[in-house]
Amino acid sequence: xxxxxxxxxxxxxxxxxxxxxxxxxxxxxKLAMFGLALFLxxxxxxxxxxxxxxxxxxVIEQRMRERLQPPSSEHWFGTDQYGRDVxxxxxxxxxxxxxxxxxxxxxxxxxxxxxxxxxxxxGGTVDNVLMxxxxxxxxxxxxxxxxxxxxxxxxxLVNVLLAMAIARIPQFARIVRSAIIxxxxxxxIEAAKACGTRDGRIIMRHILPNAIGPIVVQVTLHMATTIxxxxxxxxxxxxIEAPTPEWGSMLSEAKEWMRYHPYLMVFPGVAIILSVLxxxxxxxxxxxxxxxRMKN
Amino acid sequence: MLRYVVKRLLxxxxxxxxxSFILFVIMDLTPGDPARSLLGEYARQEDVDxxxxxxxxxxxxxxxxxxxxxSAIRGDFGKSYRTNxxxxxxxxxxxxxxxxxxxxxxxxxxxIGIPVGIISAVKQYSLVDFGSMATAxxxxxxxxxxxxLMLILIFSLMLRLLPSVGTDSWKSFIMPAAAxxxxxxxxxxxxxxxxxxxxxxxxxxxxxxxxxxxxxYVVLKHALRNALLPVVTVVGIGFGNLLGGSLxxxxxxxxxxxxxxxxxxxxxxxxxxxxxxxxFAALVGGLVNLAVDVLYTYIDPRVRSQYVKG
Numbered sequence: 038x039x040x041x042x043x044x045x046x047x048x049x050x051x052x053x054x055x056x057x058x059x060x061x062x063x064x065x066x067k068l069a070m071f072g073l074a075l076f077l078x079x080x081x082x083x084x085x086x087x088x089x090x091x092x093x094x095x096v097i098e099q100r101m102r103e104r105l106q107p108p109s110s111e112h113w114f115g116t117d118q119y120g121r122d123v124x125x126x127x128x129x130x131x132x133x134x135x136x137x138x139x140x141x142x143x144x145x146x147x148x149x150x151x152x153x154x155x156x157x158x159x160g161g162t163v164d165n166v167l168m169x170x171x172x173x174x175x176x177x178x179x180x181x182x183x184x185x186x187x188x189x190x191x192x193x194l195v196n197v198l199l200a201m202a203i204a205r206i207p208q209f210a211r212i213v214r215s216a217i218i219x220x221x222x223x224x225x226i227e228a229a230k231a232c233g234t235r236d237g238r239i240i241m242r243h244i245l246p247n248a249i250g251p252i253v254v255q256v257t258l259h260m261a262t263t264i265x266x267x268x269x270x271x272x273x274x275x276x277i278e279a280p281t282p283e284w285g286s287m288l289s290e291a292k293e294w295m296r297y298h299p300y301l302m303v304f305p306g307v308a309i310i311l312s313v314l315x316x317x318x319x320x321x322x323x324x325x326x327x328x329x330r331m332k333n
Numbered sequence: 334m335l336r337y338v339v340k341r342l343l344x345x346x347x348x349x350x351x352x353s354f355i356l357f358v359i360m361d362l363t364p365g366d367p368a369r370s371l372l373g374e375y376a377r378q379e380d381v382d383x384x385x386x387x388x389x390x391x392x393x394x395x396x397x398x399x400x401x402x403x404s405a406i407r408g409d410f411g412k413s414y415r416t417n418x419x420x421x422x423x424x425x426x427x428x429x430x431x432x433x434x435x436x437x438x439x440x441x442x443x444x445i446g447i448p449v450g451i452i453s454a455v456k457q458y459s460l461v462d463f464g465s466m467a468t469a470x471x472x473x474x475x476x477x478x479x480x481x482l483m484l485i486l487i488f489s490l491m492l493r494l495l496p497s498v499g500t501d502s503w504k505s506f507i508m509p510a511a512a513x514x515x516x517x518x519x520x521x522x523x524x525x526x527x528x529x530x531x532x533x534x535x536x537x538x539x540x541x542x543x544x545x546x547x548x549x550y551v552v553l554k555h556a557l558r559n560a561l562l563p564v565v566t567v568v569g570i571g572f573g574n575l576l577g578g579s580l581x582x583x584x585x586x587x588x589x590x591x592x593x594x595x596x597x598x599x600x601x602x603x604x605x606x607x608x609x610x611x612x613f614a615a616l617v618g619g620l621v622n623l624a625v626d627v628l629y630t631y632i633d634p635r636v637r638s639q640y641v642k643g
Binding site: 068170174184268272296 | 347348349351352355356359360362363364470471473474475476477478479482483485486490574577578579580581584585592595596599600602607611614615618619
């Protein structure tokens with residue numbers, strides 16, 4: 038009894054020091070820090086783009102007399118076939134793409150965690166039924182599943198993102214489930230049960246915080262693949278539609294002009310690469326920081 | 334071993350049936366009438382109704398799904414609503430293009446990814462290692478379709494070396510395969526490097542070196558064989574995904590493979606076509622996974638002994 042009393046108050050302190058240790062290891066990884074800096078600057082660009090760019094007059098308004106100009110001091114990235122400033126569109130596209138990543142992953146994570154937690158914690162029939170359903174979803178090519186769901190929901194930004202989220206739920210469910218199974222049998226869970234703690238509280242308070250590591254890594258990596266995926270869908274005309282300055286749909290429009298105006302292809306492409314790269318670097322860095330044994 | 338393979342094959346059946354059910358539901362929720370879209374906007378209502386009756390679209394969901402399953406068990410997956418050709422025939426005629434691209438892509442990825450990974454591990458922290466890791470990182474972040482467009486720009490429009498669309502000659506498959514290979518290559522390089530690094534530190538490698546075996550022999554004979562296992566998994570998963578067809582790359586290069594077939598099926602609400610092609614893709618993916626697991630038992634005696642015991 039006395040021992041428990043001494044352990045308990047020290048708990049929050051220990052938690053903080055663990056986070057500190059992770060941050061300490063993360064900070065030493067130069068590539069990961071570069072990724073974080075890159076990501077934060079993209080967030081800054083996305084947040085501030087509304088301040089100095091007006092969506093209606095600078096991002097989507099067509100000025101045919103200024104069409105297809107190569108990059109210059111006036112139009113840093115040139116203008117597209119409707120005379121729109123490519124720089125303004127690429128900058129505004131940061132908003133769209135970051136929103137795409139965050140929104141999709143948040144939904145997939147929430148629902149996936151719920152399924153994964155139920156399956157992992159209760160095991161048995163619940164686990165079997167839920168995971169077999171997840172297996173069915175995992176066996177289908179993700180992109181075509183998303184395309185089919187978009188067909189059912191109808192076009193539009195939110196529907197595309199919902200479709201992408203649904204297609205990603207099984208992957209999160211699987212990760213959360215395996216993380217929970219590895220914790221479920223440990224003694225402190227047994228102790229919590231013995232104290233009469235409700236299942237929901239055990240999952241939320243005791244299991245998930247301890248399983249957070251691999252989940253966070255997957256969140257960053259999935260944000261990267263989601264941004265890639267939505268850009269791809271928009272590129273073939275099944276995702277976010279023009280005139281929204283989504284990088285993939287910008288590339289789709291630029292494709293027609295690439296022979297004589299290749300700069301139209303370069304900037305949105307580089308923007309995609311930078312955002313995906315930053316998230317991949319953060320994900321890799323977090324993985325190494327969370328589990329130093331895995332690092333080579 | 335045989336029992337294991339049969340069991341795995343049997344386990345695929347519920348997955349395939351589940352896919353058909355889920356897609357049946359999704360397509361049922363999708364607005365639009367396939368009969369109307371085949372006959373056109375200005376077709377007579379009577380004709381549309383007659384076609385709906387012929388396809389049995391007016392029956393309740395359970396009846397339609399039950400009928401679909403019953404004929405699917407007999408090997409009849411229906412005819413495409415759009416072309417009126419049996420869907421199986423359509424898939425068979427479209428699949429070679431997808432298979433060629435996928436095979437070429439995985440060969441590209443292996444031919445470059447694995448050796449580069451080995452060199453990176455052996456010369457850890459060298460310039461080569463740094464360069465190849467940076468390239469791998471870049472390749473995991475590049476959208477394949479953008480890479481494809483850049484290849485078209487360089488090799489078709491500027492240098493005029495390769496055709497930009499179609500599947501007329503073997504040359505047509507080089508660029509789509511390269512575009513798809515990049516990401517796989519990156520994963521393989523990183524995987525090979527990290528498993529090689531793990532193996533190189535083992536005692537038996539030091540022993541082999543101490544015996545005076547050449548560096549080349551130690552790396553290729555002692556280290557690589559043990560490091561290759563996780564790489565085989567990566568190759569298998571990648572190949573399984575590629576064989577499912579890439580809608581986007583097929584779109585970029587105008588290849589009418591499995592991916593294009595699926596997208597068109599969704600667009601025209603062609604349920605029989607969509608369900609059959611997705612089931613096919615899942616089946617191929619499942620078989621490749623199974624093949625990898627069986628291959629494991631040949632590469633790794635430790636895994637083999639488990640089966641002998643069990």
